[in-house]
Amino acid sequence: MPPQPNDRLQGTLDLLVLKTLASGPMHGWSVALRIQEVSRDALLINQGSLYPALHRLEDNGFVSSEWGTSENNRRAKYYKLTARGRKQLEIETQSWERFAEAVSLVLRLA
Amino acid sequence: MVPYPLDRFLRRIRLLFDRRAFERDLDEEMRFHMDMATARHLERGVAPAAVHPLITKEFGSMDRYKDEVRDARGLTLSDDVVRDLRFAVRTLRHTPGFTLIALLTFGLGIGANAAIFSVVNAVLLRALPYPNAARIVRAYEQVKGQPALGSVSVLNWQDWQRDVTAFEALGGFVPSGAILGGDAEPERVRATYVSAEVLPMLGVKPMLGRWFGRDEGAKGNHNVVIVSEALWRSRYGADRDIVGRTIRVEEQPFTVVGVMPASFNFPLGPLQTQLWLPFVPPRMALDPRARGWHWMSVIGLLKPGVTVHQANADLVRVAARVEQENPGSNANRSAAVVPMRDDVVGRVRPTLLVLLGAVVLVLVIACANVANLLLARNAARRKDAAVRVALGASRGQLVRQRLVESVVLALGGALLGLGFAYAGLRVLGTLSGTLLPIVGPIAMDSRVLMVLAAAAVFCGLAFGIAPAMQWTRSGVRHDLADLTVKTTAGAEMRRFRNALVVTQIALSLMLLVGAGLLMRAFVMLQSTDSGLTTERVLTARLAVPNRYTRDNTATEQLLRPLLERVRAIPGVRQASIVSLLPIDETGAQASFWVDGRPWPKAGTEPFAEVRTVSAGYFATMGVPLKAGRDLEERDDSMSVTKVIVNEALARKFFPGENPIGRRLLQGSAEQHFEWEIVGVSGDVRQSGLAEAPRVEIYTSYEDMRANFARGDVALVVKTSVTEASIVPDLRRALKAVAPDAALMNVRPMDEVIAQSLASRKLILLLFGAFAGIALVLAASGLYGVIYYLVAQRTREIGIRMALGADRAKVVRLVLRQGAVLALGGIGVGLIGAVLLSRLLAGLLYGVGTHDPLTFVTVPVVLGTVALVASLVPAWRAARVDPVIALRTD
Numbered sequence: 001m002p003p004q005p006n007d008r009l010q011g012t013l014d015l016l017v018l019k020t021l022a023s024g025p026m027h028g029w030s031v032a033l034r035i036q037e038v039s040r041d042a043l044l045i046n047q048g049s050l051y052p053a054l055h056r057l058e059d060n061g062f063v064s065s066e067w068g069t070s071e072n073n074r075r076a077k078y079y080k081l082t083a084r085g086r087k088q089l090e091i092e093t094q095s096w097e098r099f100a101e102a103v104s105l106v107l108r109l110a
Numbered sequence: 111m112v113p114y115p116l117d118r119f120l121r122r123i124r125l126l127f128d129r130r131a132f133e134r135d136l137d138e139e140m141r142f143h144m145d146m147a148t149a150r151h152l153e154r155g156v157a158p159a160a161v162h163p164l165i166t167k168e169f170g171s172m173d174r175y176k177d178e179v180r181d182a183r184g185l186t187l188s189d190d191v192v193r194d195l196r197f198a199v200r201t202l203r204h205t206p207g208f209t210l211i212a213l214l215t216f217g218l219g220i221g222a223n224a225a226i227f228s229v230v231n232a233v234l235l236r237a238l239p240y241p242n243a244a245r246i247v248r249a250y251e252q253v254k255g256q257p258a259l260g261s262v263s264v265l266n267w268q269d270w271q272r273d274v275t276a277f278e279a280l281g282g283f284v285p286s287g288a289i290l291g292g293d294a295e296p297e298r299v300r301a302t303y304v305s306a307e308v309l310p311m312l313g314v315k316p317m318l319g320r321w322f323g324r325d326e327g328a329k330g331n332h333n334v335v336i337v338s339e340a341l342w343r344s345r346y347g348a349d350r351d352i353v354g355r356t357i358r359v360e361e362q363p364f365t366v367v368g369v370m371p372a373s374f375n376f377p378l379g380p381l382q383t384q385l386w387l388p389f390v391p392p393r394m395a396l397d398p399r400a401r402g403w404h405w406m407s408v409i410g411l412l413k414p415g416v417t418v419h420q421a422n423a424d425l426v427r428v429a430a431r432v433e434q435e436n437p438g439s440n441a442n443r444s445a446a447v448v449p450m451r452d453d454v455v456g457r458v459r460p461t462l463l464v465l466l467g468a469v470v471l472v473l474v475i476a477c478a479n480v481a482n483l484l485l486a487r488n489a490a491r492r493k494d495a496a497v498r499v500a501l502g503a504s505r506g507q508l509v510r511q512r513l514v515e516s517v518v519l520a521l522g523g524a525l526l527g528l529g530f531a532y533a534g535l536r537v538l539g540t541l542s543g544t545l546l547p548i549v550g551p552i553a554m555d556s557r558v559l560m561v562l563a564a565a566a567v568f569c570g571l572a573f574g575i576a577p578a579m580q581w582t583r584s585g586v587r588h589d590l591a592d593l594t595v596k597t598t599a600g601a602e603m604r605r606f607r608n609a610l611v612v613t614q615i616a617l618s619l620m621l622l623v624g625a626g627l628l629m630r631a632f633v634m635l636q637s638t639d640s641g642l643t644t645e646r647v648l649t650a651r652l653a654v655p656n657r658y659t660r661d662n663t664a665t666e667q668l669l670r671p672l673l674e675r676v677r678a679i680p681g682v683r684q685a686s687i688v689s690l691l692p693i694d695e696t697g698a699q700a701s702f703w704v705d706g707r708p709w710p711k712a713g714t715e716p717f718a719e720v721r722t723v724s725a726g727y728f729a730t731m732g733v734p735l736k737a738g739r740d741l742e743e744r745d746d747s748m749s750v751t752k753v754i755v756n757e758a759l760a761r762k763f764f765p766g767e768n769p770i771g772r773r774l775l776q777g778s779a780e781q782h783f784e785w786e787i788v789g790v791s792g793d794v795r796q797s798g799l800a801e802a803p804r805v806e807i808y809t810s811y812e813d814m815r816a817n818f819a820r821g822d823v824a825l826v827v828k829t830s831v832t833e834a835s836i837v838p839d840l841r842r843a844l845k846a847v848a849p850d851a852a853l854m855n856v857r858p859m860d861e862v863i864a865q866s867l868a869s870r871k872l873i874l875l876l877f878g879a880f881a882g883i884a885l886v887l888a889a890s891g892l893y894g895v896i897y898y899l900v901a902q903r904t905r906e907i908g909i910r911m912a913l914g915a916d917r918a919k920v921v922r923l924v925l926r927q928g929a930v931l932a933l934g935g936i937g938v939g940l941i942g943a944v945l946l947s948r949l950l951a952g953l954l955y956g957v958g959t960h961d962p963l964t965f966v967t968v969p970v971v972l973g974t975v976a977l978v979a980s981l982v983p984a985w986r987a988a989r990v991d992p993v994i995a996l997r998t999d
Contacts, residue, residue, distance in 0.1 A: 027139075027142070028139060028140075028142075028143050029142065029143045029146040029147070032143070046168070046169060046170030046175075047143065047147070047168050047169045047170070048140075048169040048170035048171065048172060048174070048175035049170065049175060049178075051136075051139070051140065051143075051175050051176075051178075051179050052175055052178035052179050052181070052182050055179045055182045055183055056182040058121075059118055059121065059122070059182055059183055059184070060118065061117050061118065061121070067135075070142070070146075072149075074142060074145075075138065075142070076139075076142050077135065077138075077139045077142075
């Protein structure tokens, strides 16, 4: 199934994951931690929902995955941004900023 | 946005193949997360008992997210399809009878299509085997206002070469033959003279050595030769050092400069050329007076980007200039450009397309049959479906399942069809022999297989869609609540099945009418009088070595002594020579006019077929002399050439006059030969049985002296014993006269005629086979519908009988159902048949496209078959026992 373009919530989660992975390869658990930390726990999402997002991104070719060894010496699946994913991150960031701007404009002026 | 769908598709396919690993990885990935979360909470001092609920709260349901991951990977749908596939195979195995019939039906339909499409692909679709194929054309001379395309004279070709602008090159070639001598047995091979432009133009590189060079088209520098891979293998033992070796061609030393690869076929044809020689126009052909001798073939390579249309305009412009400069020889003559493929296959294209159309109709009938079978079986599975809906299956799932099932059926049938097609192609290969202008081997290549697979899936969906949609339309739930009321359900479905049967009958009527018309035309042709008496006439082609024609000694040193020896063979009654065997060969024509009449406008003189014969030809071939006398040996020494004309010529040019003693002038008003008519022969259908006799002139074989281009002649022998028994004597006689000459293609004249009808016979056989399959399928379709109808109405029939209806009435009731369908189909089919017969018009020699016999017989036959197909179920209905029938649920 192609991703739903109008699904803001899903799209936002994808964007957050992409942005997080932009700083380097990491496994699902660190992505979850990172988003929680950076957002100062403001984003209340189920951690489990990261996994469909990661797989969705991999299905689209935006990230690639590889099994590696974690900091505590366990097998863990690491995700990495692909070139295509980097481009997608740019597009999605711009689109999100336009959207946010538009919303805040409406909130200020309406 | 769906980025890079192909990448993603491939990724998904890869997952499918390692499904178990994917699940394992997913599980491990999530468990790792859980473990890390647990460790973190414990570190932060959360009580161990509270950790699990906390993590579950943070993470959410693992099962749910696993499902979402599978969804994201597109695995959910494929899992369902796999399940449906398993289910389909299982149900199909539970009803082996149904499955077998459906597979066979569809297999036949798809197999016939695969076979015919393979031929179409090989002949019409596959690219010509030259790298430059798309830009290669043929160029012809053409008499203005006439469709016929003719050969080109050397001088015209040279003028064209100089002045055209749309072509990169214009090459010339002359297919011929040559006798190879030297170390091994003399062997007659197919040789083609090609100008230096031709081979580079085609773009196929030699396997060994090189092409001819530019300077090798010149006189005195042309003793070079290129051999085919096949000849290189068979005669020269695949010697890799052959380049540079000298071989003897027509008793002259020639240096081998190249070997062409096995795939190289030029001129294109089922019999590949074995030897290529440089085309050196004979000095005679360069004489200005020889501009009117049209005997060579021209091939052109278009400049990149130039269309055939533009090239044609260019050549017509040049030809108009040449016409102006040569008003005598080129009056009224223009030129035309034809794409190479059209030139090679144009003749068979309409026939092949008609056959393809016919075989597609067979497939439609087969699909209708399978659809009908599926519908009938669905009825038996209504309860099952109702139960499944009640248990929570969605309509969509039921429909998808049925579609998967019919596609499985179609693919299985297609696999079976591949087997049929393979067998069919082998038979077709032997039957067609050298009939098809093959561009490459007929084989089921990847294109055929792809079209086949697409057709199978399409058909599977097409014949599955109606039965599958049945579950959404009629209330399936209703069936469960209402299991006892069966006779009222599915009136709509019955109408649909009836429509399917009517279509089948209509289509098979069309095919039967087509086959009937072709058969009538074939019988008509076979009984057509050729004008010859062919009983015990043996024919053979005689390869005359070039030295005879070069020295003008063929008649004295070869033909005359040979005839003397042959006539002395016991069992031989007559023997003679003819330049072109009637019915088998045409090609020599000459323009002429009648002496003493005002000469017509230059270029509009009538043409006659010209055959060179020896005395006794007419007696040998059983052609009656209607007036005058035969040619005689002593005629040869006379100053004016004596000729015999056929009745067609006499009727057309000497109506009510005696042609004997009159003179014909061959050539132009200024320059011509004189021919004196000494006899009138009966008409012979010299261009084939389907063509009316043309105007014809027979000249004495002494004229062979003037005939430089064509060395070969035919020997015809009338025997009093079986034809085959004298063949060894014939060969001995030839060996004694000329050890380097060869006899080829020895066959009775009856066989020559039969072979001239071979392509029609093949078309008839194929069409007949298709019509036969169609008839069987349509009959079984009708049988199925009526049978099912009877089964459905068992209760009703029981009630009727209980109320006093007798068996005859019941039979009539059922038969009426069948008759209505059959008549409906026949009515629709007749309209279609009228349209179809127009497409066949070109093949219907002597039979109108509305041949009453065919149009009456075929519907009667089809009607009878339909009657029989409904009679069996009707008889079954009549045996219904009312008591049992009423008790059936």
